[in-house]
Amino acid sequence: MPSGPLAFHELMAVLGVGDLHPGGRQATTFLLAELARHGSRRVLEVGAGMGLTTERMARSGLDVTAIEPNPILRRLLEERVRVPAHATPFEAFEDGEGRYDAVLAEGVLYKLGPESSAAKVRRLLRPGGILAFVDMLWTPAAKPDVVAFLHDQTRAVFGIPMAPRQVVTWEEWKTVLRRLGFSEVVTRAIDPAASPAERRSRRARIALGLISHPELVPLFLSYRSYRRIPWAPPGWLESFTSVWQRSA
Numbered sequence: 001m002p003s004g005p006l007a008f009h010e011l012m013a014v015l016g017v018g019d020l021h022p023g024g025r026q027a028t029t030f031l032l033a034e035l036a037r038h039g040s041r042r043v044l045e046v047g048a049g050m051g052l053t054t055e056r057m058a059r060s061g062l063d064v065t066a067i068e069p070n071p072i073l074r075r076l077l078e079e080r081v082r083v084p085a086h087a088t089p090f091e092a093f094e095d096g097e098g099r100y101d102a103v104l105a106e107g108v109l110y111k112l113g114p115e116s117s118a119a120k121v122r123r124l125l126r127p128g129g130i131l132a133f134v135d136m137l138w139t140p141a142a143k144p145d146v147v148a149f150l151h152d153q154t155r156a157v158f159g160i161p162m163a164p165r166q167v168v169t170w171e172e173w174k175t176v177l178r179r180l181g182f183s184e185v186v187t188r189a190i191d192p193a194a195s196p197a198e199r200r201s202r203r204a205r206i207a208l209g210l211i212s213h214p215e216l217v218p219l220f221l222s223y224r225s226y227r228r229i230p231w232a233p234p235g236w237l238e239s240f241t242s243v244w245q246r247s248a
Helices: 008-014 024-037 052-059 071-081 114-124 144-158 170-179 196-212 214-227
Strands: 042-046 063-067 100-106 125-138 182-190 237-246
Touching (some): 008 214, 024 052, 024 100, 024 182, 024 196, 024 237, 042 052, 052 071, 052 100, 063 071, 100 114, 114 125, 114 170, 125 170, 125 182, 144 214, 170 237
Parallel strands (some): 042 100, 100 125
Antiparallel strands (some): 125 237, 182 237
């Protein structure tokens, strides 16, 4: 455990809770089905977290390369799948050009932006390879100055921002991907909340985790109170799960 307070996503991972990205497990299931439909075998997972999706892919026989810069999450991932993960951030990660059949990212790319992310993904994918991702982005209704404030505030409170610091929209992502030679396979707008069944399961895991780590109860209660705050006005955020194919 680190000497300082755990960030929200670190705390949840220590308590045994993952799939915190928009749409939760259902979004992951959708993306993994798309990987299977396209016959993807060699997959680069960006921001693999505690390794839940990594484990699912490994169990399906996929050859997974996981990137997770956070040391707490990386340790939990490596304990789960018994395979080393790359500590290098995606921005600095280098591997053979055209090496991967698919790049998977769940609630990660919004922090990096479309231009650099899409260009990097294109270099790493083989021709015909796919980018499969889920994210939360701003809508055109969002105000730039307020967006920057909310980004900074949520990062200060939770240790991770809720959305980009600029008003990056889904339309902007689509424009960049098409310009870089990607074609849209499927996109679905999703409810960012987990399903009722997943929420019940999550509550049970939190309870068990807090029994094992009672010293984390005050921090958990603090985060829970902050999560009840409606940080962004209605209509300012939207979530998508999407699959794009690199041109030949």
